Amino acid sequence: MSAQFMQYLLTGLTVGAIYALVALGFSIIFNASHVINFAQGEFVMIGGMATVSLSAAGLPYLLAIPLAVAAAALVGLALEKFAVEPARGASVVALIIITIGASIFLRGLAMVVWDKRFHALKPFTGDTPIAIAGATILPQSLWVIGVTLAIVLALSWFFGRTLLGKAMLATSHNRLAAQLCGINVRMVLFVSFGLSAALGAIAGILIAPITLTSFDVGVMLGLKGFAAAILGGLGSGVGAVVGGLALGIAETMSAGYLSSAYKDAIAFVIILAVLFFMPSGLFGTRGGERV
Amino acid sequence: MLQRLASPRTGGLLALAAAITLLPLALSNKYFYDIAILVGLNAIVCVGLNLLIGYAGQISLGHAGFFGLGAYGSAILASRYGWPPLAAMFTTTLAVAALAFVVGRPILRLKGHYLAMATLGLGVIIFMVITTEDKFTGGPDGISVVPFSIGGFVLQGERSWYWVVGALLLVAVWLALNLIESPTGRALRALHSSEVGAEVVGINAADHKVMVFVISAVFASLAGSLAAHYSGFVTPGKVTFLHSIELVTMVVFGGMASTFGAVVGAAVLTTLPQLLTVFKDYEMMVFGAVMIGTMIFLPRGVVPSLARLFQPPQRNAPGKDKGAAA
Numbered sequence: 001m002s003a004q005f006m007q008y009l010l011t012g013l014t015v016g017a018i019y020a021l022v023a024l025g026f027s028i029i030f031n032a033s034h035v036i037n038f039a040q041g042e043f044v045m046i047g048g049m050a051t052v053s054l055s056a057a058g059l060p061y062l063l064a065i066p067l068a069v070a071a072a073a074l075v076g077l078a079l080e081k082f083a084v085e086p087a088r089g090a091s092v093v094a095l096i097i098i099t100i101g102a103s104i105f106l107r108g109l110a111m112v113v114w115d116k117r118f119h120a121l122k123p124f125t126g127d128t129p130i131a132i133a134g135a136t137i138l139p140q141s142l143w144v145i146g147v148t149l150a151i152v153l154a155l156s157w158f159f160g161r162t163l164l165g166k167a168m169l170a171t172s173h174n175r176l177a178a179q180l181c182g183i184n185v186r187m188v189l190f191v192s193f194g195l196s197a198a199l200g201a202i203a204g205i206l207i208a209p210i211t212l213t214s215f216d217v218g219v220m221l222g223l224k225g226f227a228a229a230i231l232g233g234l235g236s237g238v239g240a241v242v243g244g245l246a247l248g249i250a251e252t253m254s255a256g257y258l259s260s261a262y263k264d265a266i267a268f269v270i271i272l273a274v275l276f277f278m279p280s281g282l283f284g285t286r287g288g289e290r291v
Numbered sequence: 292m293l294q295r296l297a298s299p300r301t302g303g304l305l306a307l308a309a310a311i312t313l314l315p316l317a318l319s320n321k322y323f324y325d326i327a328i329l330v331g332l333n334a335i336v337c338v339g340l341n342l343l344i345g346y347a348g349q350i351s352l353g354h355a356g357f358f359g360l361g362a363y364g365s366a367i368l369a370s371r372y373g374w375p376p377l378a379a380m381f382t383t384t385l386a387v388a389a390l391a392f393v394v395g396r397p398i399l400r401l402k403g404h405y406l407a408m409a410t411l412g413l414g415v416i417i418f419m420v421i422t423t424e425d426k427f428t429g430g431p432d433g434i435s436v437v438p439f440s441i442g443g444f445v446l447q448g449e450r451s452w453y454w455v456v457g458a459l460l461l462v463a464v465w466l467a468l469n470l471i472e473s474p475t476g477r478a479l480r481a482l483h484s485s486e487v488g489a490e491v492v493g494i495n496a497a498d499h500k501v502m503v504f505v506i507s508a509v510f511a512s513l514a515g516s517l518a519a520h521y522s523g524f525v526t527p528g529k530v531t532f533l534h535s536i537e538l539v540t541m542v543v544f545g546g547m548a549s550t551f552g553a554v555v556g557a558a559v560l561t562t563l564p565q566l567l568t569v570f571k572d573y574e575m576m577v578f579g580a581v582m583i584g585t586m587i588f589l590p591r592g593v594v595p596s597l598a599r600l601f602q603p604p605q606r607n608a609p610g611k612d613k614g615a616a617a
Contacts, residue, residue: 087586087587091590097543230405230408265419
């Protein structure tokens with residue numbers, strides 16, 4: 001029983017770490033631009049698929065992975081430049097449609113560049129399961145959890161200690177005031193799209209050896225990442241990580257103990273239940289409406 | 292008299308009726324009729340959804356769920372349990388209305404992106420229940436549906452369906468226009484611009500939002516039931532998140548807070564994928580690019596943008612309200 005619990009917990013942490021990375025991407029873009037980027041899941045797909053084709057072309061992971069992340073970041077910059085930037089000041093609904101249009105576009109592009117089949121990626125370091133407290137864990141899961149941890153630490157250093165990071169935080173609090181202080185708000189917007197895309201791509205590369213990847217993996221991962229970001233409270237970095245892990249663990253637990261048929265629905269049931277009682281998520285700020 | 296003809300209500304309804312009557316002249320074969328019927332069904336959903344999004348200012352990314360519940364409700368009751376189609380449709384619609392009423396209150400307390408998430412979640416949950424409960428729904432394979440019949444009369448063939456759907460679309464538009472011009476419609480527009488402001492002048496924002504949510508769900512459910520009987524088959528494909536997005540895009544493309552805009556949006560975006568098949572592999576890319584492009588270049592939607600062009604400039608200030616009511 002306890003070994004089983006441990007097993008579900010480890011699996012949940014692995015999945016949750018991926019959700020957390022995607023959710024962080026949502027939060028970073030939301031903070032900089034108040035846009036919910038529904039194309040976030042496509043960065044996950046681009047990361048995984050690009051690594052698959054680069055390593056199939058004979059490149060070692062040490063080269064293929066940075067290239068794939070860079071490719072996704074470039075797509076992120078292009079998205080900002082050609083889809084979000086020209087629509088400044090558009091309504092929330094219009095922006096949602098634009099980013100969803102972008103995600104459809106990118107999925108269509110992936111279908112043309114690659115194909116519709118599933119692809120496997122070789123694990124980074126072998127696939128002999130490791131035993132922990134009666135449960136087993138794949139080395140790749142350790143990579144997922146470890147890299148996510150490293151990224152979270154790096155991000156907290158970035159936002160807390162560097163000038164650019166602080167400029168991004170300032171912009172999220174008050175765009176106009178930040179601009180008046182001499183912060184290049186356009187640049188912040190640009191950086192946040194690139195950074196989010198890179199985070200998504202890393203998530204896609206980390207998870208590809210465990211779950212396979214294909215041109216449409218981004219849809220579900222994107223929606224769950226959004227759910228995680230909302231669960232934690234939009235725009236909160238801590239919230240995104242906690243939301244992602246909570247969602248991953250809850251999902252695996254309920255799939256294990258209750259019903260695996262509804263595994264994908266659990267995230268949305270939880271999010272509805274939480275929103276009914278906490279309309280701003282777990283760590284969100286409560287804002288009043290001004291007349 | 293002329294004044295009334297020029298008003299969006301009378302004039303617009305007459306124009307729509309004329310368009311529906313004259314369109315068959317251009318429909319040379321069954322395939323065109325089929326597309327026209329799909330346009331009509333989508334337009335009914337969009338007219339309802341526009342009340343929610345365009346007038347009350349509440350987004351829903353889950354309306355394909357209500358459409359799907361209507362379709363599957365009719366399919367299961369009429370085909371599996373042998374109910375008369377009309378009774379099946381009526382019962383399904385009532386059930387969907389009840390569901391929308393129950394979930395509407397807590398969901399519509401949310402705002403902006405949180406509301407988007409909640410409605411999206413609702414739609415995804417409905418989709419998953421439909422694909423998983425294959426004992427009733429046939430799972431991913433779908434379920435076949437008996438033709439629509441009342442008593443001994445069986446509604447069959449594209450031509451008959453065209454007139455039925457056309458007439459129902461007119462009724463839907465007429466109902467929506469009446470609602471918009473009523474005190475309720477004014478209350479909805481008031482809470483769109485400021486919920487607190489609306490409540491201060493005595494409008495019960497929560498009740499009004501739930502009401503319009505239920506109405507839009509009922510429109511979607513009815514269209515779903517009709518679509519199921521018309522095509523004789525339902526699959527979960529029409530219940531997906533993507534279909535919800537398509538519906539919202541139709542509303543926004545045509546022009547928010549414009550009932551005729553919703554019809555135009557449904558017409559263009561239902562026909563577009565048929566035209567895009569010439570792009571074969573590039574179909575998805577072109578569709579995505581069209582979504583981005585229209586939102587960037589016509590953020591107000593097609594119909595309001597055109598209406599603005601034809602409006603005499605001096606009437607702009609008082610006429611703005613009229614334009615919004617179109």
